[in-house]
Amino acid sequence: MKDAGEVGRRHAEARDRxxxxxxxxxxAALAALARLPLSIHCWQGDDVGGFExxxxxxxxxxxxxxxxxYPGRARxxxxxxxxLDRALSLIPGPHRVNLHAxxxxxxxxxxxxxxxxxxxxxxxxxxxxxxxxxxxFNATCFSHPEAADGFxxxxxxxxIRAFWVEHVRRCRTIGAAMGRELGSACVHNLxxxxxxxxxxxxxxxxxxxxxxxxxxxxxxxxxxxxxxxAIEGKLFGIGSEAFVVGSHxxxxxxxxxxxxxxxxxxxxxxxxxxxxDKISAVLQFSPKVLLHLSRGVRWDSDHVVVxxxxxxxxxxxxxxxxxxxxxxxxxxxxxxxxNRVGAWVTGARAVQQGLLLAxxxxxxxxxxxxAAGDMFGRLALLETAKTMPFGAVWDRHCxxxxxxxxxxxxxxxxxxxxEILSRRG
Numbered sequence: 001m002k003d004a005g006e007v008g009r010r011h012a013e014a015r016d017r018x019x020x021x022x023x024x025x026x027x028a029a030l031a032a033l034a035r036l037p038l039s040i041h042c043w044q045g046d047d048v049g050g051f052e053x054x055x056x057x058x059x060x061x062x063x064x065x066x067x068x069x070y071p072g073r074a075r076x077x078x079x080x081x082x083x084l085d086r087a088l089s090l091i092p093g094p095h096r097v098n099l100h101a102x103x104x105x106x107x108x109x110x111x112x113x114x115x116x117x118x119x120x121x122x123x124x125x126x127x128x129x130x131x132x133x134x135x136x137f138n139a140t141c142f143s144h145p146e147a148a149d150g151f152x153x154x155x156x157x158x159x160i161r162a163f164w165v166e167h168v169r170r171c172r173t174i175g176a177a178m179g180r181e182l183g184s185a186c187v188h189n190l191x192x193x194x195x196x197x198x199x200x201x202x203x204x205x206x207x208x209x210x211x212x213x214x215x216x217x218x219x220x221x222x223x224x225x226x227x228x229x230a231i232e233g234k235l236f237g238i239g240s241e242a243f244v245v246g247s248h249x250x251x252x253x254x255x256x257x258x259x260x261x262x263x264x265x266x267x268x269x270x271x272x273x274x275x276x277d278k279i280s281a282v283l284q285f286s287p288k289v290l291l292h293l294s295r296g297v298r299w300d301s302d303h304v305v306v307x308x309x310x311x312x313x314x315x316x317x318x319x320x321x322x323x324x325x326x327x328x329x330x331x332x333x334x335x336x337x338x339n340r341v342g343a344w345v346t347g348a349r350a351v352q353q354g355l356l357l358a359x360x361x362x363x364x365x366x367x368x369x370x371a372a373g374d375m376f377g378r379l380a381l382l383e384t385a386k387t388m389p390f391g392a393v394w395d396r397h398c399x400x401x402x403x404x405x406x407x408x409x410x411x412x413x414x415x416x417x418x419e420i421l422s423r424r425g
Contacts, residue, residue, distance in 0.1 A: 007405055011396035014389040022362040022385065026393050029359035032324065033397060038351060039096040039136045039187070039330035042103055044344055045083045046074040047336045050102025050140070052111075064142055064193070065238055065300075068337030072421030077105050079424070081127050086416050087344040088133070090409045092352060092401030096134035096184075098330055099124060101171050102143065113144060114166040118177035125181045134184040136330065137175040139168045141192040153213035154194040154206045154245040161213050164192075168217045172227060179226035187328055189263055189290060190217075191232040195240025206245045211254070218258055230290040230328075231255055232263035235270055238299070256285050265292035265332060266310060267301025276313035280321050291318075292332040293351050302333040305347035311354040319358035339421070342413045349409075356394055361385055 011026070018024040043050075047066040074080035080103070088095045101113060104120035111120065118125075128135050141152040141164055149155070152164040168190060175188040192210075200206065218229065233251040234244050248269070255262040262282055266275050275291075282289050291314065295303040305311060318327050329351065335343050362381050369377035395405035404412055 007392075007395045007399045010389070010392035014392035014396075018360060018388060018393075022360070022381075022388065023365055024360055024362055026360065026396075029356060030393065030397050030400065032359055033352065033356050034093060034401065036324060036329065036352075036355065037094040037096050037134060038091070038348055039098045039134075039328070040084065040088065040091070040344060040348060041098045041331045041333070042080060042084065043100055044331075044334050045080045045340050047340075048100075048143070048334050049073075050100065050143070051077055051105060052102050066334050066336050068335060070336055070338055070340070072340065072417060072424050073336070074340075075424065077103070077123060081124075082420070083341050084344075085131070086413075086420075087341045087348075088131075090345045090403050090412055091348040092398050092403045094134075095131075096136055096330075097124075097128065098136040098138065100138045101140040101167070101174070113140065114163050114170065116167070116170050116174065118174050121174055121178070125178055128178075128182055134182060134186075135178040136187040136189070137171060137178060138189050138191070139171040141167070141190075147193065150196065150239055151194045151206075151245075152192045154192070154210040156209070161209060165213050165216050169220055172217070172220065172222055172229070176222045176227040179223075185224070185226055185228050187228045187230055187261070187290060187330075189230040189232055189292075189330075191234070191263075192246055193237060193240065194246060195237060195242075195244040197239055197241055199242045203243060203245075206243075207250060210245050210250070214254060214258075218260070228261060228288075228328075230261035230263045232265055232268070232290075232292065234265070234268040234301075236299075237301070241299075252282070261288050261290045261328065262286055263290040263292055265294055265301065266314065267294040267296035267303075267332075268292075269296075271296060271298070274313065276310070276317045279314070279317045279323070279327070283321060283323055283326055288326045288328060290328040290330065292330055293347070294331075294333045302335075304333050304335050304338075304343045305331065305350045307350040307353050311350060312357060315351075315354035315358040316361065319355070319361065320363065339413060339417055341416060341421070342410075345409060345413065352397075353390075353394055356397065357390055360388065360390060360393065 015026045018026050074083050104116055105123045146160050146163050155161050172188050175186040179186040231251045233246050233248040252262050264275050293305050295305050297303050331347050366378050366381050398405040
């Protein structure tokens, strides 16, 4: 366990070095980081099963696959909330929790998705209010018989399209209720799996159906102080390798035309494509952007986030664009091959560490070099920043936020596993 005095001493030394060598105020960086909420996705805790029915699995199509069978999966809303509480107690900063519609509490009754309402999320709202968490929300357009052929809002059957339109309408109403009850706008993100494994004969008609469905959904305007709408594209998915109806270009155009947030998911593009580069481009035309922070590995888009080059590049672009108040940060991955609480905490802390590294860049000096045409000076400063004592500043952030520094959080998760998760059978 790190001694509090040691953490303070190490940070004081690091603060002096950053000030003298980089012209960076570490206290200002820590203050900025402490204000930024990160939305934690509930579906990592139970392998995207939800609580619509006992033993729910991804059995209705939708291009999702959760691999692994590590013991300790949350089986009830109370278990999932307890696991989230444990994870959030180890993640610094203000907290939000991101729910999918399949996580409602239905009292053992069969409630189809076109009939859900705010009452089915009263338990989540009461929990969030008591814990002072914000809530975000997502329509669940997969793992359902009406998604079995891989199409929902772009389905050829108008009755199926109408079913999913009603589902998303109700989800937006639920999100607005969350925003009203908690005094913090709920971000409702829409992702659908619609696409095909091989090349379709008529891409245009599928996209026309999707546009028609979206027009019907968003014709119902919600108070922006309660609900913020976002839409999420994808390049390909499992079972939709050749064609995805809701592509990046489709949703970007629709979002800009209708005042919605475009969602950029780090796992939804070609592996060689830079999501970081898109941020400054999209923010020229959109007031905000939702970032889904994930890690793509080959064709799988949803590995646990780590502090890799991609996360660093994304956070650097956010900070360099002076866009901390124009991005919404949310985790989005699911891995059942390891301790699920550990997966939450690992990914969240990696995102926040990437942000802190970006905030500790000598941005003013780098821009001065660039403006003067001194490309060597720019490169040298960026490289020198990599060896600065970032870890001491991070530990200070954890200490200030009342969460374990160093490796102490790992021991806390192992204790929770031994005392709670291992007893779930």
